[in-house]
Amino acid sequence: MSDDVILQTVPLGLHWPTIDPFLFCAHHDDQYPSGNEQLGPDASLEGRNIGMDFEGIDGWRMYHGSVVPGFPQHPHRGFETITYVREGICDHSDSLGAIARFGEGDVQWLTAGAGIVHSEMMPLRNQSAPNPLELFQIWLNLPAADKMSNPYFTMLWSNQIPKVRHTNADGRTTEVVIIAGSFGETPPLSPPPNSWASKGAADVAVWHLHLDPGTSLQLPAAATAETVRTLYVFDGDGVQIGETHLECDTGSVLRSTDATTLHSSGGADCLVLQGRPIGEPIAQQGPFVMNDEAGLRQTFIDYQRTGFGGWPWPVDGPVHAADRQRFALHPDGRLEEPV
CATH class of the missing domain: 2.60.120.10 (Jelly Rolls)
Structure with a gap:
């Protein structure tokens, strides 16, 4: 079974490989x-490359x-x-x-x-x-x-x-944190209105999976045969798919057309990214992603001309007061706080 389901595996570091979209x-x-x-x-901070400190000292x-x-x-x-x-x-x-x-x-x-x-x-x-x-x-x-x-x-x-939790007879739990994309019958919260994830046929999902030791969890089949599903094992003892053990810090592309059962004898946490590819040309330079070189050139012109609205804050990296609780103040003045 695992030979049919697991299409590719890669080791993981700070930055993980991804697939369109x-x-x-x-x-x-x-x-x-x-x-x-x-x-x-x-x-x-002595010995650190301040401004570009990615070494993890x-x-x-x-x-x-x-x-x-x-x-x-x-x-x-x-x-x-x-x-x-x-x-x-x-x-x-x-x-x-x-x-x-x-x-x-x-x-x-x-x-x-x-x-x-x-x-x-x-x-x-x-x-x-x-x-x-x-x-x-x-x-x-x-x-x-x-x-x-x-x-x-x-x-x-x-x-x-939304979270989907199951507890077995031994009191051991699995949990799926549904950031995007329905998991079984449980829908997600709404993504932004212009997101690729807002298109029903895009089949975008972002799920955080937690498995206690000795538990199993089944990923539902994707909605379309075009959907690409990638599983990243980032914490714990790894997961088993059929006869194949995926160790911690392993990414794998999974066949998405069938339901897939994950088992973890020692417990694991995983991230799933899935979606139907957009399938358009990509022209990227750093933080700008367009469809062609002309689009990139125009982006640089626009940024130099407008600063995308300019920077209204007195410092480049503002932080809020230490005692400020979680909140969001939107551009229209709407204040949002978790209940």
């Missing part, structure tokens, strides 16, 4: 120390941040970012004047569309204990018809995201 997936897993008064690490990275870890202002056009913060906090600010703080299982789904500049910073709010952070950032492409749609973001708060 996905462009990119990064798994950030940083064991940050206690924080200081500036919400940065209360530790020496002592189990954590500053990324492009110099005081607070994270990604100061940078532009995007032509695709979407799905940021799932499993542990820790992320602070968002953007060129539309919107700000947000989310984490502890929340998701921010941002349609860059015609262009946006934003920052994503990871404040270390706890000054007396470590500040572990784990997040996934997934880039989902937009079809040509939607690449120039208005920028927009949707918050999927942890307590509202």
Whole structure:
């Protein structure tokens, strides 16, 4: 069975390989120390390549941040970012004047569309204990018809995201966190209106799977034969599909037309990305994703001319007050907080 289901396997690192309609997936897993008064690490930064710190010294990275870890202002056009913060906090600010703080299982789904500049910073709010952070950032492409749609973001708060849990007779549990795409009879929350995931035939799914030791979980068959399904085992003891054991830090392309049973003797966590390919040409340069070189050239002209609205904040990587709870203030002034 496994020989029929598992089409390809690859090892995983910080950045995971993806297949159309996905462009990119990064798994950030940083064991940050206690924080200081500036919400940065209360530790020496000596020996780090500040501004480009991706080496993981002592189990954590500053990324492009110099005081607070994270990604100061940078532009995007032509695709979407799905940021799932499993542990820790992320602070968002953007060129539309919107700000947000989310984490502890929340998701921010941002349609860059015609262009946006934003920052994503990871404040270390706890000054007396470590500040572990784990997040996934997934880039989902937009079809040509939607690449120039208005920028927009949707918050999927942890307590509202649908979850499918099953507990067996031994009290062991499996759970599916449904970020996108129905899982069986359980539908997801709505994606942004111009997302590829909003098209019914796109069959986009983003699921976080958790299996306790000694449990099994069945992935339903995809809606179309064209759907591409990729399984990433990122934590635990791995999973078994038929006779094949997929170890931790393994990605695999699975045949999606049939239901697939995963078993884990030691427990595992996995991410599933699936979707029907958009199937259009891709021209990408860094944070800009268009369909041809002419589109990229125009993007650079537009960005140099307009700054995608300009940067309204006094610093490149704003962080919110340490005691501020999770929230989102949208460009139209709408304040949103998890219930």
